[in-house]
Amino acid sequence: MEASHEHRMKTLTYGERKKKKKRQITQRDNRPRVNVHDYTIANLKDCTVGRMPGTVEGQQFIIEKCENMNIYIFDHIATVTVDDCINCNIFLGPVKTSVFVRDCKDCRLMVACQQFRTRDCTKIDTFLLCTTKPIIESSTAMKFACFQYYYPQLEEQFQSAKLSTFNNNWSSIFDFTQVPGESNIFLLPADLKIEDYIPLPTTEPFSNLEISTEPCRSVVPITLGTRKRTSDESSLIVFFNDGSSHDRAVKFMQTMKSEHPDVVFVQSSEVVLELDEVERVFGNQSYQAAAKQGPVIGLELCGEDVIRYCQEQIVNIMKGTTGLVFVSQNKTLAKKQIENFFNYSDMQMKI
Structure with missing residues (x-):
């Protein structure tokens, strides 16, 4: 009996449905019209x-x-x-x-x-x-x-x-x-x-509007893309999400541009890294916990001694923080890491 009574309470009468529809039409009519x-x-x-x-x-x-x-x-x-x-x-x-x-x-x-x-x-x-x-x-x-x-x-x-x-x-x-x-x-x-x-x-x-087209001020990181590279040495940098990874990535790029102008940013990606991809990209499972925190920011940089430069700058940028950053350790591993990370990013791309 109680279930039957509850069902009747949830069922609107014809008059109630008519009033509800009228209210909905009125609400739509009161919305600002787009010219x-x-x-x-x-x-x-x-x-x-x-x-x-x-x-x-x-x-x-x-x-x-x-x-x-x-x-x-x-x-x-x-x-x-x-x-x-x-x-x-x-x-x-x-x-x-x-x-x-x-x-x-x-x-x-x-x-x-x-x-x-x-x-x-x-x-x-x-x-x-x-x-x-x-x-x-x-x-x-x-x-x-x-x-x-x-x-x-x-x-x-x-x-x-x-x-x-x-x-x-x-x-x-x-x-x-x-x-x-x-x-x-x-x-x-x-x-x-x-x-x-x-x-x-x-x-x-x-x-x-205080507009600037200076490369160092661009909101979007300026990348080499598929143009010809100046060096066969590249490095992968991955900033794991901890609430301030975006700001650190921007600071890192600005520092690299000012202190190592010959280093070139090739490509970048912000992507959610699935746990089963972590080991394939980084070679071990130690980054799985960090990957769970949200989208990661990956950067590929190119230039002579770029791996050493990246390692030095990351140490300075990460002082006093609890965030986690991955940096390639050598040229051989870097090539495979870059390939795996950006191939995965391409697969996640919306069509």
């Missing part, structure tokens, strides 16, 4: 436009039919389409999902996103962070380099877009319509000047 025009830049020519931090806040954005434009979106975005643009300089704040560029030519882009794809484009220079492998389709003369930018709100916007600054496959581009014997993909030189491609904004309010 698509606030998130669209279209049919413009020969001017500078954009959005300041806090004005997009994760909405979808559309850029289309623009010519000879400087376009700056200094906020995080859900997804972006760029269509039918000619000779435009475009900066996009961190994009949570995809950036799709179609029917564009002679454009320069600065983009951070989960997925990047072009179709029917030509002569596009892209400074990219992409957590998956970028794809071009029916596109020619496509040039790529690593994302390189800073302004005070940018790191927080990466967090809002749920993008790790360490997960970047900018140089691992796949040509969906490749013709044998021909190449549509080229990597820009590592020592280029960003302003020669995407000028800093000089008009208000964008000029007040």
Whole structure:
């Protein structure tokens, strides 16, 4: 009898269901309506436009039919389409999902996103962070380099877009319509000047953002990617998660750049390391407890005596802390460790 009574109490009458549905409709109607025009830049020519931090806040954005434009979106975005643009300089704040560029030519882009794809484009220079492998389709003369930018709100916007600054496959581009014997993909030189491609904004309010394109200030670690290496010696560094591993990884990179400028960062990854992979990557099980604490940050560095330099810097950085860091011990082991760690990272990549 008690169970039957409880069932009747949970069952709404027709009138109660009708009132509940009406309340739900009212709640939906009271939500702020999105004006698509606030998130669209279209049919413009020969001017500078954009959005300041806090004005997009994760909405979808559309850029289309623009010519000879400087376009700056200094906020995080859900997804972006760029269509039918000619000779435009475009900066996009961190994009949570995809950036799709179609029917564009002679454009320069600065983009951070989960997925990047072009179709029917030509002569596009892209400074990219992409957590998956970028794809071009029916596109020619496509040039790529690593994302390189800073302004005070940018790191927080990466967090809002749920993008790790360490997960970047900018140089691992796949040509969906490749013709044998021909190449549509080229990597820009590592020592280029960003302003020669995407000028800093000089008009208000964008000029007040304290923007920097200096490599040492970039929110995203600048990596060599698949360019030719300067040395056959590499080292793997893995920062295990203890709440401050991100800050230590950033400090380590800054120190290495200042004290050993010939050392090059090749690639980086932030990934959850499964326990059964720990022994395969590091050669033993002693790091399993640390791996349980959350995502680890892995870095590959290249250069003469890089292993010794890394070992010395890690000792200094880790003084007074209880965190754990793995550093390669010799060239032979390092090569295998790097291969195992980044192959595993590639397998975890979202498609």
